[in-house]
Amino acid sequence: MQRSVAVVGAGAAGAAAAYALREHPADVTVFEKSGGVCGRAATRRRNGCVYEYGANYLTADDDRVAELVTAELPSEGLTEIDEPVWTFDADREIREGRDEQTTRWTYEQGITQLAKRLFAAGDATVHRHTRVESLERSGAGWRVTDAEGGTYDSFDAVLLTPPGPQTADLLGQSEWEHADRRRLRQAAASVPYRTVVAGLLHYEFELDRPYYGLVSEAGDHDVGWIGREECKAGHVPDGETLLVVQMAPDWSVTHYRDDAATLTDAIADATATLLDDDRLAEPDWTDHQHWRYALPDDGVGADALETAAAHDLFLAGDWVAGEARLHAALRNGLRTGERIGEHL
Known part of the structure; x- marks a missing residue:
């Protein structure tokens, strides 16, 4: 039946x-x-870029899910992110961070392919x-x-x-x-949920850094995460930079209702300060997303x-x-x- x-x-x-x-x-x-x-x-897709503004990638931390992605579903366009994730602290000190050996996957066409x-x-x-x-x-x-x-x-x-x-x-x-x-x-x-506001910052130059992502070590900085979309195959044209910046929950709640220009300006300024690069305060285009229910804590x-x-x-x-x-x-x-x- x-x-x-x-x-x-x-x-x-x-x-x-x-x-x-x-x-x-x-x-x-x-x-x-x-x-x-x-x-x-x-x-999302914009100006020749593909970018993931929520979950940034899929990890190989679960055997059943790894089998699903690599053996059961079509693997065309499945790509690994080779560069590491580093950490930073409240004083903006960036360190070679997480000693993680896990595989990080996405798709050239974007994570929605899952x-x-x-x-x-x-x-x-x-x-x-x-x-x-x-x-x-x-x-x-x-x-x-x-x-x-x-x-x-x-x-x-x-x-x-x-x-x-x-x-x-x-x-x-x-x-x-x-x-x-x-x-x-x-x-x-x-x-319980944490709220996250994400900003997307694009630049017409290449940012030379040894990491794919930066994560706040103790969650005590206004910035929670920075990811370089250009480290993902097929996402960003050569010679360009696209940063996905996810702000910390407390900052996100405080600024949740800011207008778009104020919001992205503040995110760009925080990014430029954290990475010690004044050029990053002036992206040539931006995008943003509000995730009210971003991360469950239980x-x-x-x-x-x-x-x-x-x-x-x-x-x-x-x-x-x-x-x-x-x-x-x-x-x-x-x-x-x-x-x-x-x-x-």
């Missing part, structure tokens, strides 16, 4: 779950509020620009209603992958009168997951795993998809 599953969110976890469900007789429908896929593992390839390998129907407004539980299963009033039913199971607070809001708006709804909503809402307890599953409801994402890493979202999505298949 063909069963049906609704997946809310086309991020890494949702895409991985849909991929895992291809092994089961399940009709999978994915609802994504934006026009793109892969969530916070996001890619979700695109996962969906292509499966047989899910993806509705983009479709914001799920509420869920309704009935004897026939789950009904999904979008922000335009469109309804989709009935699903044997629902998987929720938006960040914890957004999942909690969706549960709060759902027509599901059960004591467990409140407990699940509280569990999702209680996951996860969801197993009891909440079991409670949800008893109602044919499932949760997935880095916020469920409790680890703010792209490989954790993928791994959790794969496991949750397999669990849904077994459940059905």
